[in-house]
Amino acid sequence: MPASAADIARVFREESGRATAILIRHFGDIDVAEEAVQEAFVTATRHWADHGLPPHPGGWITTTAKRWAIDRLRREHKRDAKEGVATALLDIARDENDHPMHALPDDRLPLFFTCCHPALARPAQVALTLRLLGGLTTPEIARAFLVEEPTMAQRLVRAKKKIKQAGIPYRVPDIEELPARVEAVLGVVYLVFNEGHTASSGDDLVRHDLCDEGVRLARVLALLLPDEPEVLGLLALLLLIDARRDARRDPSGRLVLLADQDRARWDLSQVAEGHAIVRRCLSINRPGRYQLQAAIQAVHTDAADAASTDWHQIVQLYDQLLTVDAGPVVRLNRAVAVAERDGAQAGLDALAPLPLAHYAPYWVARAELCRRLDRPDEARAAxxxxxxxxENQVERAHLTRRRQSLPRPH
Amino acid sequence: MKQYLLAVHTDFSAPVDPAEMQDAFAAVEAFNKEVMDKNVWIFGGGLCPPASSTVVRPEGKDVVHVDGPYAETKEVLGGFWIIRAADLDAALAWAKKAALACKNPVEVRPFQDEE
Structure with missing residues (x-):
């Protein structure tokens, strides 16, 4: 059965990161690896459209990409590529004889650490991770982050050049460095998801591609680092937030807050998966920021309706979270939970000293609490x-409606 | 092996606490011994203040001499090491020790590879 364009696109998303990582290990050159995998997919698109998907598309792509890279490096007579060519040839021979195609090695972990190396700026880390591990094209990444395509292309070129020139290694860091480096990787994946979930600007509330990609990258990481509780915590956190994606908008595209959401529209299998991971984290008992945030989300998604939310437990979890992250954003979220537990005035008191005047969610929380306290003028100003x-149009429309629904000034 | 420059950014105009400086001297000496013992050292040394420098600038077929540093910035090159390291992670680990020893920011820059 011939493969559809959608099938091929799906395979590309699933397999390109893995193939790219294997090629980088062989040839030690990101550009060669990227181009080879790209070419392999061009060939695949032609071939599969007629003949259908092979039994192991990932193996097919990897072998085709290796062949292409070997041809190119031979043509260019690259001296330092000789060793890579030799090992790649051996690998192909092994693939074709006794090595089953589906038992491909997974080289993505060292690539995560290269892409998220602390010597690279955060925007470069994000772009590289999406490009090399996510298999997103440069125009896709540019669109997702609302920057011009040439800007994003240049960001990627610069980052790859720095990796090469500065000698950023392609390996899993030593044990003493590992926790900090894992945290950097998790930060990048979280940022990808978060940018998708609350698109900071634009017409759409959610950028589905970035949400999907964030969850997918978190899944890959959980597969590669199954014993790191914070990795599991991040996956659970993203699953539980993402489970509510469809319920966050009504049919006309308006924003629906958590308290007003139709809980039947949540993705219940994703909720169940998230809860199971949170329970596993609890049994490991090495809490961290992502696990605690996941636990907070689990309390929300555990409640049959908004009114039965266990706010005592949520405030307690925020207190615990403050011991690992005492930043103002965590304190803002805690203040909102305190308002639910102890009343709007208590929430407002907790909010008052926070240095967040530049941050829209701070003003939203303030406005809602002032509204509850029957202080419409202050609410309107907030x-x-x-x-x-x-700058997000859906959020702006929501805030404008809320503002208009306040009682008129006297 | 790659080669890296570890450049120390120093503000020569900042007030100096003699005890702290003594501390830094001792720490840098210990760091120097370690990089030499581990065969990481290629070259290194501290520089005199920027007022001691002379810039030789090409002009046509000749040059002109300019008294003083090339750029008028507060933080200038105060000293440097050149080390060999397998990759950036190894170089950054040495730079961390260097920065903590000399109590100044240390910039890590790779040398161009010999082709």
């Missing part, structure tokens, strides 16, 4: 501050 700091 909505204005929030609107001045939000």
């Amino acid at each position: 909505y204005d501050e929030a609107l001045a700091r939000s």
Whole structure:
């Protein structure tokens, strides 16, 4: 059965990161690896459209890409590539004889550490991870982050050049460095998801491609580092937030807050998976910021309706989270939970000292609490501050409606 | 093996606490011994203040001499090491020790590879 374009696109998303990682290990050159995998997919698109998907598309892609890279390096007579060519040839021979195609090695972990190396700036880390491990094209990444395509292309070129010139290694860091380096990788994946979940600007509330990619990268990491509780914590956190994706908008595209969401529209299998991972983290008992945030989300998704949410437990979890991250954003979220537990005035008191005047969610929380305390003038002013700091059109529409629904000034 | 420059950024105009400076001297000496013992050292040394420098600038077929540093910035090159290291991670680990020893920021820059 011939393969559809959608089938091929799906295979590309699933397999390109793995193939790219294997090629980088062989040839030690990111550009050669990228180009080879790209070419292999061009060949695949032609071949599979007629003949259908092979039994192991990933193996097919990897072998085709290796052949292409070997041809190119031979043509160019690259001296330092000789060794890579030799091992790749051996590998192909082994693939074709006794090595089953589906038992491909997984070289993605060292590639994660290269892409998220602390010597690279955060935007470069994100772009490289999406490009090399996510298999997103440069135009796709540029669109996702609302930057011009040449800007994103240049960012990627610069980052790859730095990796090469500065000698950023392609390996899993030593044990004493590992925790900090894992945290950098998790930070990148979280940022990808978060940018998708609350698109900081634009017409759509959610950028589905980035949400999907964030969850997918977290899954890959959990596969590669199955004993790191923070990796599991991040996966659970993303699953539990993402499970509510469809319920966050009503049929006309308006924002629906957690308390008002139709819980039947949550992705219940994703909720169950997230809860199971949170339970596993609890049994490992080495809490960290992502696990605690996942636990907070689990309390939310555990409640049959908003009114039965266990706010005592949520405030307790925020207190625990403050011991690993005492930043103002965590304190803001805790203040909102305190308002639910102890009343709006207590929440407002907790909010008051936070240095977050530049941050739209701070003003939204303030506006909602002032509304509850029957202080419409202050609420109106806070909505204005929030609107001045939000560039997402769906969020802006929501805030404008909330502002208009306040009682008229006397 | 790659070669890296570890450049120390120093503000020569900042007030100096003699005890702290003594501390830094001792620590740098210990660091130097370690890089030599581990065969990482290629070259290194501290520089005199920028007021001691002379810039030789090409002009046509000749040059002109300019008294003083090339750029008027507060933080200038105060000293440097050249080391060999397998990769950036190894170089950064040495730079961490260097920065903590000399109590100044250390910039890590790779040398161009010999082709």
